[in-house]
Amino acid sequence: MADSEKDHGHHHEESFIRKYVFSTDHKVIGIQYGITSLLFLLFGFVLMMMMRWQLAYPGEPMPLIGWMFGESTMPDGVMLPEFYNQLGAMHGTIMVFLGIVPLAVGAFGNYVVPLQIGAPDMAFPKLNMASYWVFFLGGVTMLISFWVPGGAAKAGWTSYPPLANIETTGQTMWLIGMIFLITSSLLGAVNFITTIIQLRAPGLTFMRMPFFVWAQLVTSFLLLLAFPPLEAAGVLQLMDRVADTSFFMPTGLVVSGEVMNLSGGGSPLLWQHLFWFLAHPEVYVLILPAMGIVGEIIANNTRKPLWGYKSLVYSVIFLGFMSFIVWAHHMYITGMGTAISTFFQLTTMIISIPSVIILSALFLSLWGGSIRFTTPMLFALGFLPMFGIGGLTGLPLGLAPPDIHLHDTYYVIGHFHYVVAPGTIIAMFAGIYYWYPKATGRKMSDMLGKVHFWGTIITMNGIFMPMFIQGMAGVSRRLYDGGQLYDLAEPVLHWNEFMSISAWLLGLFQLPFIWNFFYSIKKGEKVDDNVWEATTLEWTATTSPPLGHGNFEVLPQVYRGPYEYSVPGAASDFIPQNDPEEHQSVAEEA
Amino acid sequence: MDIPYTVEERPDTGLNNAKLGIWLFLASEVMLFGGLFSAYIFLRIGAPEWPGTMAGQTFATSFEVLNVPIGTFNTFVLIASSVTMVMSWASLMMKDFKKYKLYMGLTILLALAFLVVKGFEYGGKFSAGMFPSESTFLAIYFTLTGLHGLHVIGGIVVNAYFWGPGAKMWETDPDRFTNRIEIAGLYWHFVDLVWIFLFPTIYLL
Numbered sequence: 001m002a003d004s005e006k007d008h009g010h011h012h013e014e015s016f017i018r019k020y021v022f023s024t025d026h027k028v029i030g031i032q033y034g035i036t037s038l039l040f041l042l043f044g045f046v047l048m049m050m051m052r053w054q055l056a057y058p059g060e061p062m063p064l065i066g067w068m069f070g071e072s073t074m075p076d077g078v079m080l081p082e083f084y085n086q087l088g089a090m091h092g093t094i095m096v097f098l099g100i101v102p103l104a105v106g107a108f109g110n111y112v113v114p115l116q117i118g119a120p121d122m123a124f125p126k127l128n129m130a131s132y133w134v135f136f137l138g139g140v141t142m143l144i145s146f147w148v149p150g151g152a153a154k155a156g157w158t159s160y161p162p163l164a165n166i167e168t169t170g171q172t173m174w175l176i177g178m179i180f181l182i183t184s185s186l187l188g189a190v191n192f193i194t195t196i197i198q199l200r201a202p203g204l205t206f207m208r209m210p211f212f213v214w215a216q217l218v219t220s221f222l223l224l225l226a227f228p229p230l231e232a233a234g235v236l237q238l239m240d241r242v243a244d245t246s247f248f249m250p251t252g253l254v255v256s257g258e259v260m261n262l263s264g265g266g267s268p269l270l271w272q273h274l275f276w277f278l279a280h281p282e283v284y285v286l287i288l289p290a291m292g293i294v295g296e297i298i299a300n301n302t303r304k305p306l307w308g309y310k311s312l313v314y315s316v317i318f319l320g321f322m323s324f325i326v327w328a329h330h331m332y333i334t335g336m337g338t339a340i341s342t343f344f345q346l347t348t349m350i351i352s353i354p355s356v357i358i359l360s361a362l363f364l365s366l367w368g369g370s371i372r373f374t375t376p377m378l379f380a381l382g383f384l385p386m387f388g389i390g391g392l393t394g395l396p397l398g399l400a401p402p403d404i405h406l407h408d409t410y411y412v413i414g415h416f417h418y419v420v421a422p423g424t425i426i427a428m429f430a431g432i433y434y435w436y437p438k439a440t441g442r443k444m445s446d447m448l449g450k451v452h453f454w455g456t457i458i459t460m461n462g463i464f465m466p467m468f469i470q471g472m473a474g475v476s477r478r479l480y481d482g483g484q485l486y487d488l489a490e491p492v493l494h495w496n497e498f499m500s501i502s503a504w505l506l507g508l509f510q511l512p513f514i515w516n517f518f519y520s521i522k523k524g525e526k527v528d529d530n531v532w533e534a535t536t537l538e539w540t541a542t543t544s545p546p547l548g549h550g551n552f553e554v555l556p557q558v559y560r561g562p563y564e565y566s567v568p569g570a571a572s573d574f575i576p577q578n579d580p581e582e583h584q585s586v587a588e589e590a
Numbered sequence: 591m592d593i594p595y596t597v598e599e600r601p602d603t604g605l606n607n608a609k610l611g612i613w614l615f616l617a618s619e620v621m622l623f624g625g626l627f628s629a630y631i632f633l634r635i636g637a638p639e640w641p642g643t644m645a646g647q648t649f650a651t652s653f654e655v656l657n658v659p660i661g662t663f664n665t666f667v668l669i670a671s672s673v674t675m676v677m678s679w680a681s682l683m684m685k686d687f688k689k690y691k692l693y694m695g696l697t698i699l700l701a702l703a704f705l706v707v708k709g710f711e712y713g714g715k716f717s718a719g720m721f722p723s724e725s726t727f728l729a730i731y732f733t734l735t736g737l738h739g740l741h742v743i744g745g746i747v748v749n750a751y752f753w754g755p756g757a758k759m760w761e762t763d764p765d766r767f768t769n770r771i772e773i774a775g776l777y778w779h780f781v782d783l784v785w786i787f788l789f790p791t792i793y794l795l
Contacts, residue, residue, distance in 0.1 A: 120591050123607040190614045198595050198607050224618050232625030239733055244723035247629070247730075265642070265726040270632050274625055550591035 411471025
């Protein structure tokens with residue numbers, strides 16, 4: 001082994017480990033992020049499918065897999081409330097921090113951004129590798145926490161104290177895992193911003209950058225500036241748990257009928273402020289890359305420029321800025337004063353404006369286009385109405401009076417799942433189908449892709465639409481029995497079974513995707529370097545898959561904007577960004 | 591494969607990669623300590639008395655709990671280390687590697703001195719029964735100074751690397767090495783600056 005490594009060293013060839021495990025190539029790291037986060041998405045979804053059994057058939061033993069769990073979690077296959085809480089807390093944590101963020105930013109950002117801006121790699125390749133492995137450690141910490149005494153975290157993905165402070169060891173593991181994940185995001189954010197600002201190809205001015213790159217740039221600023229306050233909060237909660245401080249523990253706190261022996265003087269609300277200062281921008285971390293992906297695919301498949309590119313860019317920047325001053329709309333029922341509540345209602349209404357501009361611009365881009373219904377385009381089109389529902393159902397939650405009724409009900413769950421599941425996840429699928437040929441040189445099957453699309457979008461609506469009905473009826477979230485104990489839930493309780501069956505069907509419809517994903521690596525249809533006839537650099541300036549580490553044989557020079565489709569008078573219906581020739585424009589002459 | 595603008599500046603941004611990177615990192619650090627300072631303000635406004643009762647005694651002012659002369663001494667130690675840090679970078683700019691070694695060595699020693707003094711301060715508190723769990727005041731004191739201490743240790747590790755094995759780069763790529771010392775210096779001044787805010791906020795106010 002040592003000898004062969006030496007030989008390799010002489011030939012300047014990279015060993016397997018250097019090339020595929022501890023790689024500094026942004027493309028390999030992007031794929032590492034992609035596969036890890038897809039596995040975590042699947043794992044987080046499995047947790048939910050188990051919870052949905054308990055919600056649909058409370059107290060009945062789980063078929064098929066129930067026997068595999070121990071006495072401490074599911075005796076005789078019946079889920080214990082403690083285990084239900086672990087599944088709920090870890091579902092949220094895994095989906096957000098280990099699934100979507102690393103997929104949207106770590107995978108797509110890493111793989112696509114340097115190619116789209118014509119850079120040989122990220123600005124700091126070693127830092128890039130470090131951020132993947134720190135993320136990986138965070139994920140492992142979260143997984144191990146299921147096996148510590150008392151099981152994984154049970155206090156929800158929001159980890160609200162005092163509950164989170166007095167819960168079992170899993171909660172400490174959660175905090176340590178989060179500190180890893182936050183550190184990874186910070187390293188990544190520094191890297192992305194530096195890369196985008198410093199390594200753009202000559203001629204690629206800011207206003208010539210693809211919309212996806214803009215989305216990633218703003219996302220990175222959110223990660224850079226919003227995550228540290230949560231890290232601060234995490235450190236304080238860790239101190240509360242291991243050094244018995246009372247940052248979040250009020251004086252005279254009574255737990256199970258006994259006054260806790262603590263110095264007191266802390267405030268549980270402090271955690272909520274610090275947490276939501278991160279977690280609201282985090283919502284935009286989840287959605288902005290999705291919008292970027294959808295923008296790329298819509299321009300490419302309508303064969304016309306994105307409608308209102310500049311408005312899109314300014315809206316994304318404004319959205320990023322505003323997302324820092326809306327956090328307390330998650331806290332209307334904490335008894336804040338009317339002046340403060342008014343401020344946050346106002347900023348929340350203002351932030352909906354750029355979101356609406358972005359969605360409208362994407363819709364208007366379809367107008368008059370000759371749309372190609374490719375698989376990625378189907379997913380991108382599916383994103384638009386789904387994100388529309390998710391966004392608009394958020395408006396009542398942004399205003400205090402309706403929020404006081406709807407707070408912590410299934411309506412909230414429906415709202416944010418519409419944004420993140422049929423919204424972001426659908427856009428992530430679009431991105432996978434779109435850039436898959438870039439990474440492999442082969443296309444995924446269209447037939448299976450269409451089965452996947454229709455199966456996914458219909459069942460997702462089957463899961464989340466009834467949540468609005470239950471929520472408006474007043475059914476609370478996080479109920480172990482799905483609301484059976486409450487009379488008010490009686491008229492809407494039958495929806496639970498419907499939602500659960502939809503969830504299991506959704507799981508079933510992911511099988512064609514998983515098959516398609518692995519089968520096409522070797523057996524998919526071979527395609528040209530620029531299979532979608534796109535204009536941006538990742539397709540026009542390098543091969544598919546790109547040359548080894550370094551991406552481009554010659555670093556590209558950019559001459560034009562990102563979406564020059566169907567330019568009047570041009571020979572073909574797309575002009576690559578690195579095409580140096582002048583194209584006589586009929587429109588200009590007229 | 592070479593990454594562009596690792597040493598030279600990109601003409602239209604006027605920055606090299608590392609310098610932009612460190613400023614972005616420092617921006618996130620501002621948010622980290624900003625979050626903790628906000629928590630301090632939040633808790634103090636809500637407290638009926640400050641610093642309050644701890645280890646069986648009630649205190650009216652924070653400088654009765656903490657040792658201001660020692661804190662002042664440490665402040666000067668850190669400021670001095672910032673000065674020697676600048677001198678080490680300036681020596682490299684003047685191509686004087688020996689002076690660089692001297693000033694960088696002094697920076698590391700001053701940082702260690704800061705930690706030793708801090709260690710004695712912590713030890714004194716612990717022996718008097720003053721633990722983080724005693725009161726919110728002590729909790730925030732230990733958390734903020736502890737996190738700052740971790741940053742000092744991080745700075746020592748980085749500076750020691752550039753003083754020892756990392757200094758070999760001076761032979762192969764002096765421009766890049768000088769850049770690295772400038773970047774390490776920016777971080778070090780930030781750690782110093784955090785203390786400049788920390789000291790009056792916790793010890794004096």
